[in-house]
Amino acid sequence: MVRIAQERVTDLFGLAQRAAPGDHPELADRYVRLARRIGMRYNVRLLPEFRELYCRSCSTFWVEGRTVRTRLRDGHRVRTCLNCGRVRRTRVGRSVPKGPGGIEADLRPLLRDEGALIDFPSEPPREEPSDEETEEP
Numbered sequence: 001m002v003r004i005a006q007e008r009v010t011d012l013f014g015l016a017q018r019a020a021p022g023d024h025p026e027l028a029d030r031y032v033r034l035a036r037r038i039g040m041r042y043n044v045r046l047l048p049e050f051r052e053l054y055c056r057s058c059s060t061f062w063v064e065g066r067t068v069r070t071r072l073r074d075g076h077r078v079r080t081c082l083n084c085g086r087v088r089r090t091r092v093g094r095s096v097p098k099g100p101g102g103i104e105a106d107l108r109p110l111l112r113d114e115g116a117l118i119d120f121p122s123e124p125p126r127e128e129p130s131d132e133e134t135e136e137p
């Protein structure tokens with residue numbers, strides 16, 4: 001049963017990713033809500049990559065630039081839900097301790113292939129001008 005629930009959750013997030021850029025982004029939110037409900041019902045933890053994709057407070061499916069804003073600040077990735085304003089911080093760094101109740105490791109690339117469907121930045125948000133680049137004469 002748990003396995004079926006997990007598959008269902010995966011399907012729903014897939015649907016959400018497809019729906020988000022389309023004409024009915026609200027469907028994506030609905031899929032997220034369903035997926036979370038299934039997860040709760042069967043006591044299935046959502047995979048870390050899925051948990052990155054939506055707002056925990058209002059279940060809005062996050063589309064970069066449209067429903068979420070991502071900024072890097074002081075070694076944290078700060079993601080603000082543009083729907084309800086909730087801010088979520090995750091550490092950016094190496095070997096983040098992960099344990100029960102600990103800080104989430106937040107390093108895995110978000111859904112490698114499917115990521116192309118969402119408008120997710122492949123590069124960190126440019127906040128500061130990069131002076132590391134070598135200028136050509």
Ligand SMILES: [Zn+2]
Pocket residue numbers: 055056057058059060081082083084085086
């Ligand atoms: Zn929200």
